[in-house]
Amino acid sequence: MSPGRTDRDIPGAVHAALLSHFGPLHWWPGESPFEIALGAILTQNTSWSRVEIAMDGIREKGLLDAHALHALSDDELAELIRPSGTFRIKAGYVRTFLSWLVGSHEGDLPAALAGDTAKKREELLALRGIGRETADSILLYAGGHPVFVVDAYTRRIFSRHGFVARGAPYDHIRTWFEDRLPAAPEVLNELHAQIVSVGKDFCRPRNPRCETCPLRVLGEPDLRR
Numbered sequence: 689m690s691p692g693r694t695d696r697d698i699p700g701a702v703h704a705a706l707l708s709h710f711g712p713l714h715w716w717p718g719e720s721p722f723e724i725a726l727g728a729i730l731t732q733n734t735s736w737s738r739v740e741i742a743m744d745g746i747r748e749k750g751l752l753d754a755h756a757l758h759a760l761s762d763d764e765l766a767e768l769i770r771p772s773g774t775f776r777i778k779a780g781y782v783r784t785f786l787s788w789l790v791g792s793h794e795g796d797l798p799a800a801l802a803g804d805t806a807k808k809r810e811e812l813l814a815l816r817g818i819g820r821e822t823a824d825s826i827l828l829y830a831g832g833h834p835v836f837v838v839d840a841y842t843r844r845i846f847s848r849h850g851f852v853a854r855g856a857p858y859d860h861i862r863t864w865f866e867d868r869l870p871a872a873p874e875v876l877n878e879l880h881a882q883i884v885s886v887g888k889d890f891c892r893p894r895n896p897r898c899e900t901c902p903l904r905v906l907g908e909p910d911l912r913r
């Protein structure tokens with residue numbers, strides 16, 4: 689980066705550079721908080737395109753609703769989410785999430801997610817099948833909490849440039865970003881979307897396109913990372 693910039697400036701400078709390159713991405717992975725949360729659970733270990741097939745099927749049947757899905761049998765629920773892969777396991781995760789949402793919060797996800805961020809994270813992490821990345825995706829995109837979502841793209845890009853260790857604990861990387869960015873959901877939302885775009889378009893596991901990448905400004909990467 690430019691002379692005089694410190695490690696603390698990196699996330700903000702990355703955000704600015706990518707805003708200049710991509711323009712505003714307005715990324716929002718779903719049309720309602722419930723759809724976003726369901727998508728966050730289903731997208732584990734599969735591509736978003738497969739999740740979209742499952743979501744389209746659920747929507748077409750008029751079942752994109754916590755109470756409607758909760759009323760289904762386990763077999764019916766599993767069949768609905770089959771396109772997202774490992775569907776019996778994921779049906780168990782969705783069932784646990786729905787039992788929490790309907791049983792403890794009357795199916796009202798915005799109300800369920802309202803309150804202290806750390807407490808809500810712990811509440812979600814206590815549900816079987818919701819790990820840290822999924823919990824933070826739900827908190828940020830469905831609940832509007834100011835959290836940074838760490839994914840494989842984040843690890844790859846920022847480890848290649850030496851800012852984080854690729855295998856560092858999730859919360860270490862999350863707080864590295866959060867300590868250096870405003871606690872503004874719209875900024876954290878946009879930066880995550882930008883990082884996903886860089887990861888897909890440029891920073892691929894093999895043959896990364898460094899020559900044309902907007903993050904060349906970060907300096908020489910170590911592509912062995």
Ligand code: SF4
Pocket residue numbers: 845848849886890891892896897898901902903904906909
């Ligand atoms: S410059 Fe290369 S290593 Fe750095 S983010 Fe872009 S593609 Fe990845």
